[in-house]
Amino acid sequence: MRPKITLALNSLLVLAFFLLLWQVLTVLLHVPAYILPGPIAVAAVVGSRFSSLAASFWITTQAAAIGLAASILVGIAISLIFAQWRWLRRLLYPYTILLQTVPIVAIAPLILMWMGSGIGSVAFIAFIVCLAPIIANTTQGLISVEENLVHLFHMHNATPAQVLFKLRLPHAMPSLFVGIRISSGIAVIGAIVGELFAGSSRVGQGGLGYSITYANAQLETNYLFALVLAATVLGFLFFFLGIFLEWYFLHQWHESRRAESGN
Amino acid sequence: MVRKVVESDSARSQRSAIPEIELKGISKQFDSGNANTRRPVLQDISLAVERGEIVTLLGPSGCGKSTLLRIVAGLLAPSAGEVFVNGILPVNARQMMSFIFQDATLLPWRTVAQNVGLGLELEHAARPLRAERIAAMLRLVGLEDAGKSYPRQLSGGMKMRVSIARALVHRPRILLMDEPFAALDEINRDRLNEEVLRLHREQNWTVLFVTHSVAEAVFLSTRVVVLAAHPGRIAHIHEVNLPWPRESAMRLSPAFDAEAARVSHLLREATAISRPDGEGALG
Incomplete structure (x- = not known):
């Protein structure tokens, strides 16, 4: 326990030192606020424009959450199909890699053109960037079941559905959560990228990505910093949500969860 | 050496026309690999196990003993030959069989x-x-x-x-055990062996037991089937000359030592003809 507390304190000290250095340098070097506001100015704008910041934060949260949830559901469904029919997996799996390699920044405008601006297309962009890690990890978990366990099920004349849902799917849960952990971080990035292109149907009320472009255009750099800070916090929250879900579902039985927490 | 046939009481009383497990000329080769390196894993294995018997398959690695057990379970199909469990095909007889794996799985x-x-x-x-x-x-x-x-x-x-x-x-009715206690320490292994025998007395199972431990084979079995490798084939079938019921103290008896020495010798012979080039002849 004691070393952990010391470690946390040291990390906070590093943060405090960095903020202090930042503040001192902006004051001493007379950096204009539209180039680089100091941390105190950023904190002030977080306070004064908290309601619009929170509104943007909530819009982006919704888009990222919808995209992530959809990618988990669709990803599991696709992985189950891939696990059940090997020929289909061999045929289609290479194309799921395309989801990961396609530059999302380049196709986001296309999606907005096709689907119109608004939370639907933003969530869809988040969904696309989240899907590949879910499919890759879950499929790997489903097909890497030890042969003896499959034999055990066959000795009981198990049906293919029983092998899939009572053996392969639970076996794939740790891998699924690795995928969710990766995707939960990039869901927020995907949503913000989507919003950069047109995240709102009404001017002045959009998600974090939309507000970032707006604040940038208006040279409201301190608000821009507040938005970036909010986006970072949101990414953290999603990441820890993924970690929490993994812990919640796996901690009772999964060895690696215990091993990691021991470190 | 005089060899007397010793069976468990149950085996003697329930001997019937149909063997519990019957292997007729079983051969197996896997499809993987190119034709030049492809060698049979099992070659012409014939064996009949009566109800109530405990038969161990003992042999060097590569003799296909685990493969043979999976063929009996109907998990693998033989390339040639026939398998019957209680007179029917293994896949239809799974209700009466249980498979115990090397790891607890x-x-x-x-x-x-x-x-x-x-x-x-x-x-x-x-x-x-x-x-x-x-x-x-x-x-x-x-x-x-x-x-x-x-x-x-x-x-x-x-x-x-x-x-x-x-x-x-x-x-x-039938237990197929694939080196079930190989990963355990000796004390645990001995204790579980004794429990298997105790339960065997109560339940009158037929047991096919794969092991690479001579002591385990001698202690548990009515018969020890010694296999040679490359290809896997039966080198010798040894009837264990020890009384039933088997008690833990028996492991310290001269009779046990003599049986273990005999089976060790047979295993050494089988290993000697188990050449990876597959040219070994049966002695």
């Missing part, structure tokens, strides 16, 4: 009780029946307090007991 996401009840659940047994049988099995293997634990909380020996309970829960 428990499902880590299920509790001990849920692991033991797996087979009953897959066969859609009624819930009260399941609970009752699970409790009885846990008592049988001395784990009545561990039903709610997860496998990761158990020692290796306890995991193996769960695996045995799982195999026994649907009351098999």
Whole structure:
């Protein structure tokens, strides 16, 4: 326990030192606020424009959450199909890699053109960037079941559905959560990228990505910093949500969860 | 050396026309690899196991003993030859067989009780029946307090007991055991061997047991089938000349030592003709 507390304190000290250095340098070097506001100015704008910041934060949260949830559901469904029919997996799996390699920044405008601006297309962009890690990890978990366990099920004349849902799917849960952990971080990035292109149907009320472009255009750099800070916090929250879900579902039985927490 | 046929009481009383397990000219080769390197894993194995017998398959690695056990279970099809379990094809006889693997092969996401009840659940047994049988099995293997634990909380020996309970829960007539205690320390292994024999007396199983331990083979078996490798084939069938019931003290007796020495010798002979080039001739 004691070393952990010391470690946390040291990390906070590093943060405090960095903020202090930042503040001192902006004051001493007379950096204009539209180039680089100091941390105190950023904190002030977080306070004064908290309601619009929170509104943007909530819009982006919704888009990222919808995209992530959809990618988990669709990803599991696709992985189950891939696990059940090997020929289909061999045929289609290479194309799921395309989801990961396609530059999302380049196709986001296309999606907005096709689907119109608004939370639907933003969530869809988040969904696309989240899907590949879910499919890759879950499929790997489903097909890497030890042969003896499959034999055990066959000795009981198990049906293919029983092998899939009572053996392969639970076996794939740790891998699924690795995928969710990766995707939960990039869901927020995907949503913000989507919003950069047109995240709102009404001017002045959009998600974090939309507000970032707006604040940038208006040279409201301190608000821009507040938005970036909010986006970072949101990414953290999603990441820890993924970690929490993994812990919640796996901690009772999964060895690696215990091993990691021991470190 | 005078060899007397010694069988368990049950084996003698229930001997019938149909062997419990019958292998006729079994050969097996796997399809993988190119034609030049492809060698038969098993070649012309014929063996009949009577009801109530405990037969061990003993041999050097590569002799295909685990493959043979999977053929009996109907998990692998032989390339040539016929297998019958109680007169019918193995895949149709799975209800009466249980397979115990080298590792406990428990499902880590299920509790001990849920692991033991797996087979009953897959066969859609009624819930009260399941609970009752699970409790009885846990008592049988001395784990009545561990039903709610997860496998990761158990020692290796306890995991193996769960695996045995799982195999026994649907009351098999035939046990197929693939080096089940190889990963355990000697004390645990000896104790579990004694428990297998105790349960065998009560339940009158037929057991086909794969091992590479001479002492284990001698202690457990009515007959020891010594296999040679490359290709896997029967080098010798040895009837173990030790009285029943087998007690732990018997391991210290001169008779046990003599049997172990004899089987060791047979195993050495079988290993000597087990050349990877496959040119060895039977002695």
